[in-house]
Amino acid sequence: MRFSFVATRKYWYTFSGIYIALAIIAMFVWGFKPGIDFTGGALLEVKYEGTRPNPTQVHELLTPMQLGQIVVQPVDEANMLLRLPFISQQQHDEVFKKLDELNGEAGISEIRYETIGPSISKELRKNAITGIIVVMLLTILYIAFVFRKVGKPVSSWIFGLTLVGKALLHDVALPAGIMAVFGYYMGYEIDTLFVVALLTILGFSVNDTIATFDRIRETLTRAPKATFAETVDDSIYQTLARSINTSVTIILAMLAVYLFGGETIKNFMLMLIIGMVASAYSSVFIAAPLLVDFARLAAVRKK
Amino acid sequence: MLNIQESPNTRSSLRTKLYLLVLLCVVLALFDFPTAYNRSSSWLKDKAGFGIGQLHFNPFRLGLDLVGGAHLVYEVDTRPVPTDESVTDAVDGVRNVIERRVNAFGVAEPVVQTNRVGDKHRVIVELPGVTDVKAAIDSIGKTPLLEFKEIGEAEVKPLTDEQKKELAQKNKEAREKITKALAEINKKKRPFAEVAKEYTEFQNDKDKQPLVDLGLVSDKHPDKELYAWATSHKPGTVSRVPEEFKSYFAIFQHNGTSQGPVEVKARHILICYEGVPQCVSTLKKEEALKKLQELRTQVTPENFAALASVHSMDGSAQAGGDLGWFGRNQMVAEFENAAFDLKKGEISQPFESQFGYHLVYKEDEKLGPQHKVSGIIVKRWTEDDFREPVSEWKNTQLGGAHLVRSVVQYDQNSGLPQVGLQFDDEGKKLFAEITKRNLQKPVAIFLDGEIISQPTVQSEITNGEAVITGSFSLKDAKQLTQELNAGALPLPVELVSQSRVGASLGAQSLAKSLRAGFIGLALVCIFMLAYYRLFGLLASLALLVYALVVLSVFKFIPVTLTVAGIAGFILSIGMAVDANILIFERIKDERRAGRRLHTAIEEGFVRAWPSIRDSNNAALITCVILYWFGTSVVRGFALTLGIGVVASVLSAIFITRLFARFVVPYLDEHTRVIIGGPDTPKE
Numbered sequence: 001m002r003f004s005f006v007a008t009r010k011y012w013y014t015f016s017g018i019y020i021a022l023a024i025i026a027m028f029v030w031g032f033k034p035g036i037d038f039t040g041g042a043l044l045e046v047k048y049e050g051t052r053p054n055p056t057q058v059h060e061l062l063t064p065m066q067l068g069q070i071v072v073q074p075v076d077e078a079n080m081l082l083r084l085p086f087i088s089q090q091q092h093d094e095v096f097k098k099l100d101e102l103n104g105e106a107g108i109s110e111i112r113y114e115t116i117g118p119s120i121s122k123e124l125r126k127n128a129i130t131g132i133i134v135v136m137l138l139t140i141l142y143i144a145f146v147f148r149k150v151g152k153p154v155s156s157w158i159f160g161l162t163l164v165g166k167a168l169l170h171d172v173a174l175p176a177g178i179m180a181v182f183g184y185y186m187g188y189e190i191d192t193l194f195v196v197a198l199l200t201i202l203g204f205s206v207n208d209t210i211a212t213f214d215r216i217r218e219t220l221t222r223a224p225k226a227t228f229a230e231t232v233d234d235s236i237y238q239t240l241a242r243s244i245n246t247s248v249t250i251i252l253a254m255l256a257v258y259l260f261g262g263e264t265i266k267n268f269m270l271m272l273i274i275g276m277v278a279s280a281y282s283s284v285f286i287a288a289p290l291l292v293d294f295a296r297l298a299a300v301r302k303k
Numbered sequence: 304m305l306n307i308q309e310s311p312n313t314r315s316s317l318r319t320k321l322y323l324l325v326l327l328c329v330v331l332a333l334f335d336f337p338t339a340y341n342r343s344s345s346w347l348k349d350k351a352g353f354g355i356g357q358l359h360f361n362p363f364r365l366g367l368d369l370v371g372g373a374h375l376v377y378e379v380d381t382r383p384v385p386t387d388e389s390v391t392d393a394v395d396g397v398r399n400v401i402e403r404r405v406n407a408f409g410v411a412e413p414v415v416q417t418n419r420v421g422d423k424h425r426v427i428v429e430l431p432g433v434t435d436v437k438a439a440i441d442s443i444g445k446t447p448l449l450e451f452k453e454i455g456e457a458e459v460k461p462l463t464d465e466q467k468k469e470l471a472q473k474n475k476e477a478r479e480k481i482t483k484a485l486a487e488i489n490k491k492k493r494p495f496a497e498v499a500k501e502y503t504e505f506q507n508d509k510d511k512q513p514l515v516d517l518g519l520v521s522d523k524h525p526d527k528e529l530y531a532w533a534t535s536h537k538p539g540t541v542s543r544v545p546e547e548f549k550s551y552f553a554i555f556q557h558n559g560t561s562q563g564p565v566e567v568k569a570r571h572i573l574i575c576y577e578g579v580p581q582c583v584s585t586l587k588k589e590e591a592l593k594k595l596q597e598l599r600t601q602v603t604p605e606n607f608a609a610l611a612s613v614h615s616m617d618g619s620a621q622a623g624g625d626l627g628w629f630g631r632n633q634m635v636a637e638f639e640n641a642a643f644d645l646k647k648g649e650i651s652q653p654f655e656s657q658f659g660y661h662l663v664y665k666e667d668e669k670l671g672p673q674h675k676v677s678g679i680i681v682k683r684w685t686e687d688d689f690r691e692p693v694s695e696w697k698n699t700q701l702g703g704a705h706l707v708r709s710v711v712q713y714d715q716n717s718g719l720p721q722v723g724l725q726f727d728d729e730g731k732k733l734f735a736e737i738t739k740r741n742l743q744k745p746v747a748i749f750l751d752g753e754i755i756s757q758p759t760v761q762s763e764i765t766n767g768e769a770v771i772t773g774s775f776s777l778k779d780a781k782q783l784t785q786e787l788n789a790g791a792l793p794l795p796v797e798l799v800s801q802s803r804v805g806a807s808l809g810a811q812s813l814a815k816s817l818r819a820g821f822i823g824l825a826l827v828c829i830f831m832l833a834y835y836r837l838f839g840l841l842a843s844l845a846l847l848v849y850a851l852v853v854l855s856v857f858k859f860i861p862v863t864l865t866v867a868g869i870a871g872f873i874l875s876i877g878m879a880v881d882a883n884i885l886i887f888e889r890i891k892d893e894r895r896a897g898r899r900l901h902t903a904i905e906e907g908f909v910r911a912w913p914s915i916r917d918s919n920n921a922a923l924i925t926c927v928i929l930y931w932f933g934t935s936v937v938r939g940f941a942l943t944l945g946i947g948v949v950a951s952v953l954s955a956i957f958i959t960r961l962f963a964r965f966v967v968p969y970l971d972e973h974t975r976v977i978i979g980g981p982d983t984p985k986e
Contacts, residue, residue, distance in 0.1 A: 089440055111802070111805045116336070117800050135924070139924065142924060203926075245830075246881045250878060255823075257820075257823060262821035272874075
């Protein structure tokens with residue numbers, strides 16, 4: 001007897017249910033730390049050529065300027081990262097001069113500097129939320145359209161909703177939850193790239209699932225099996241190799257960037273990797289079996 | 304169906320297609336990596352004496368996070384613009400001016416674009432590879448705002464009832480305060496100085512401490528009411544009732560009368576230093592003091608004027624440093640003290656003020672009675688306190704946009720440097736109207752919100768020429784004309800966002816991204832080889848072609864590559880194989896169903912198409928939304944990913960299929976080696 005995905009689905013639902021619940025709890029309890037993209041403000045990273053002062057010294061140095069709340073964080077061996085409220089160009093120059101003087105002769109160099117004014121950060125927030133909603137809606141519509149010829153045992157809308165539902169509640173929720181944990185323990189802040197990662201995972205989880213759904217559709221129209229459950233199981237098997245391999249190649253590519261690529265996108269890549277792995281798993285173990293359950297529900301209702 | 308498909312794929316047509324593909328690859332490789340070619344060509348020239356030419360193609364366009372540089376967003380204040388149509392024109396004008404400024408700074412490939420979000424107009428400036436970002440920002444930001452204004456009718460609005468009530472209330476409280484102070488002195492017998500410190504609202508400018516001593520009051524004192532009180536009261540007396548003057552309530556104490564200098568005639572020499580506002584000197588502070596100390600040894604009452612005209616950095620230098628007659632309360636404290644304390648005919652030692660270091664020569668003085676007064680001052684509220692400050696100057700349409708040219712000129716009489724302005728046709732007209740309207744009245748020239756000149760209009764000016772006079776040094780005049788010529792901004796701008804990446808971080812990111820790219824490509828190829836064997840090899844070759852094609856597209860458009868963009872490209876490599884995998888799995892399916900190899904291959908390509916189309920469409924939808932959503936960082940990612948997805952589909956369908964068809968005749972039915980799948984059911 002070969003292993004049946006559909007028959008064993010209760011185990012998978014429970015297993016996934018647990019970690020998803022944890023992820024969602026993490027998100028609600030700890031929330032996300034918004035970075036300057038969404039709060040506005042300034043980010044200054046400097047490198048000390050000589051000895052690096054400690055954060056308390058920097059705080060004392062800058063308090064008389066009355067700029068507002070400053071967070072000072074040593075980074076790597078010689079760098080210092082400062083987070084400040086939105087400051088003007090002149091204020092930046094003053095801050096830089098003071099930081100430089102603190103080091104005497106050795107001096108400092110500016111690695112990067114970013115400011116985001118309040119009007120821009122407001123727009124980013126708005127765009128982020130709009131983007132997520134739009135992607136979800138369009139994907140549902142697109143899938144419903146593609147699967148429109150399939151009337152039974154589940155309507156095309158169910159295909160679309162299942163797909164987007166699993167994408168949102170599983171593939172996206174897991175990396176987001178993990179980032180909430182990072183935020184709480186390591187101070188990781190969300191920025192525009194975080195939202196981009198969410199949108200990308202959302203979009204690409206469709207990729208994974210659609211091959212299986214496609215096969216289900218094809219089998220239903222050409223050579224349906226005795227029960228819907230059997231059709232689904234067969235389709236999963238037939239597309240298993242493809243699902244796994246596709247995910248493997250994408251994950252390989254992303255691992256290369258995560259391990260060997262630049263610092264600035266490490267967390268972005270990590271989210272994508274987690275999302276893709278989650279997506280590969282959920283396409284096979286969650287999404288397709290869910291269709292069977294929805295079919296049962298639809299059948300019960302008709303009676 | 305199969306037969307129809309077979310005929311176009313005769314051997315020779317396949318061969319031709321393959322040769323064309325190889326040719327294409329060579330061309331694209333040269334286009335993508337001309338430096339490698341050039342290096343080999345030079346090496347060849349060294350070794351063998353002849354070269355194969357050099358290629359000159361533009362390099363890849365790299366984003367700021369790979370090259371270092373600055374990304375600035377300026378928001379344009381469009382409120383002054385009267386109508387909607389002219390808003391876009393005005394914003395374009397701002398963009399042009401900023402671009403001129405940026406170009407003058409000598410940045411390679413700067414980007415200056417307008418951008419509109421809702422009703423906010425912005426100008427986005429990208430300065431790649433700039434090392435001194437601060438100087439660039441300063442020079443952009445410094446672009447002066449030139450405005451011409453005429454006297455507006457001061458709109459004296461009557462106060463609202465509520466404001467009148469508040470005014471009365473505040474003055475009532477003020478009176479109560481001063482009365483209380485007087486009571487403390489009279490009834491409770493507390494000493495004047497003590498009560499004064501507690502109640503007075505008058506402060507020392509420097510340290511904001513309460514100032515009770517009002518100094519020496521003579522008939523030259525600007526506050527006439529105070530002088531009147533001083534002369535009408537005997538020394539030692541205190542106001543019996545609170546005085547009610549025009550702008551304040553007060554209680555004074557007369558502390559004695561003496562004869563002293565009430566007016567002084569003096570000359571001075573000023574040496575200012577770097578950092579003092581409006582100072583043209585490049586001396587450091589210590590150098591300035593030294594110079595003045597040196598001068599002090601040389602100076603005498605006879606040669607003071609001469610030395611002043613040569614060395615003094617003040618506007619009075621022309622007149623030998625002569626300041627004429629002045630009374631107290633007209634100069635800054637340090638200067639006043641020095642001048643008044645000197646004996647007649649004496650020259651002071653060097654002393655410091657906010658303007659720099661001075662030497663003062665007291666030529667003459669007038670003596671007179673001066674009264675020492677101290678007082679408790681409480682603010683008296685007037686209607687003006689409740690009104691918005693009346694801007695006496697009204698904006699005209701004439702401004703920096705109409706300026707054609709500005710030059711440095713010399714005044715015919717004094718020989719002092721001036722700045723001449725010339726307006727364009729429209730400006731000429733406007734200027735003629737303005738001068739006609741304001742004959743014998745002053746007109747103000749504002750630079751960056753401050754008045755720099757306020758000439759009185761003598762006659763109607765129709766030739767569109769104007770002159771800004773003032774205490775310009777030649778250096779100041781030159782700088783102003785340069786700034787005006789580089790473009791006076793039609794509208795004010797504000798820096799609302801900036802992002803700067805140091806060149807070192809940029810270079811690091813680039814190197815790392817490239818390394819990750821190679822490794823990613825290698826990993827994917829290894830996997831494909833391992834799992835799909837021969838066809839995996841074909842797919843890998845197709846992948847290399849795909850990479851060349853996509854890179855050429857990036858260079859050709861050109862797409863600006865950022866860290867996220869390169870990541871998107873690497874991601875698309877992972878996805879490019881996806882289409883191939885779909886096809887290969889279908890082929891295996893067909894084999895399992897019993898078809899012969901070359902049939903299975905053809906069927907595989909055909910059957911896989913719907914899946915490929917659907918999944919890549921979904922990916923494209925995401926890319927489109929990301930592109931719309933984003934900042935340049937996000938757009939880079941969306942663009943490279945999107946181009947990659949489209950190219951990968953084409954690559955799988957055309958290139959892999961071409962390879963597969965070409966190779967089919969050489970294969971037998973042993974699928975395990977070929978594609979890693981099951982052999983035919985027969986076996």
